[in-house]
Amino acid sequence: MADDQNPFLIGAPPGFQPRREPEAPTESETRRVPARRAPETTGPAPVFTPAPTPLGGVPLKAEEPAAPVTADNPQIVIRGWRLSPQGGRHIDVDTAVVLGRRPTAPAERPGARAVPLEDESKTVSKTHALVEPAGDGLRIVDLGSTNGVKLARGGEAERIVPPGLAVELEAGDIVHLGDLRIAVARA
Numbered sequence: 632m633a634d635d636q637n638p639f640l641i642g643a644p645p646g647f648q649p650r651r652e653p654e655a656p657t658e659s660e661t662r663r664v665p666a667r668r669a670p671e672t673t674g675p676a677p678v679f680t681p682a683p684t685p686l687g688g689v690p691l692k693a694e695e696p697a698a699p700v701t702a703d704n705p706q707i708v709i710r711g712w713r714l715s716p717q718g719g720r721h722i723d724v725d726t727a728v729v730l731g732r733r734p735t736a737p738a739e740r741p742g743a744r745a746v747p748l749e750d751e752s753k754t755v756s757k758t759h760a761l762v763e764p765a766g767d768g769l770r771i772v773d774l775g776s777t778n779g780v781k782l783a784r785g786g787e788a789e790r791i792v793p794p795g796l797a798v799e800l801e802a803g804d805i806v807h808l809g810d811l812r813i814a815v816a817r818a
Contacts, residue, residue, distance in 0.1 A: 711818040712769045712800075714762065716811060722746055723818055727763035729774070730808060734758045737774060754778045754809025762800075769800040769815065778809035 712724040722728065727743035729736050732755050736743040740761060748755055756776035763770060773780040773794040780792040783805040792798045800806070804815040 712764065713816050713818040714806075715814040715816065716748055717813070719749055724762055724764060724769060727761060729758060729761050730813075731755060731757050731759040731774075731776075737761065748808070748811060750809065750811050752810045755811050756809070759808045760806075765797070765799070770797045771800055771806060772797045776808070781807040783807070 714722040714724060716722070727740050728746045729740070729743045730746055730748055732750055732753075733747060734745040735758055736745060737758070740763075743761060743763070748759075756774075756778065758774055759776040760780050761772045761774055763772075771780060771782070771792060773792050773796075775794045779794075781789050782792055782798060782800070783789045784801065785803065789807070800815050802815060802817045806813045806815060
């Protein structure tokens with residue numbers, strides 16, 4: 632029995648035309664295109680620098696330079712933030728800061744500034760909380776501390792900041808890292 636008569640072999644469907652590779656054009660079908668010359672440069676090639684991206688990975692837009700503040704061009708100047716731990720020095724917050732007894736920046740915030748706090752009661756964790764500017768505001772995140780972060784605002788009852796959740800702070804708030812009391816204010 633010949634292979635084309637073998638009932639177990641599957642062949643091409645009826646009317647199937649196998650695809651043929653195009654043939655190379657003949658000399659009369661081709662035309663010459665003049666080669667392009669690269670532009671002459673006077674210095675080294677420019678280096679591509681990617682735009683900085685925030686944590687979400689979306690590129691930041693290039694900011695236009697701000698116009699100078701004059702009588703004809705008044706602008707609102709947003710002041711920075713200041714944390715004032717009881718019995719300690721003031722901490723100006725212009726970038727992310729990590730607070731604790733011997734803090735280290737978390738992996739997701741490698742550029743955060745580590746600010747050690749004095750705590751005789753030992754209720755502040757080694758790496759306790761992250762405080763960072765957010766727009767014109769300020770927010771705090773409990774970094775999984777042992778004794779937690781609590782927030783007192785005005786006449787409201789003190790509330791617990793859940794670990795890992797960013798909570799907005801306002802001027803006049805009192806933050807407790809363990810037993811350490813920290814006042815939040817505009818600088």
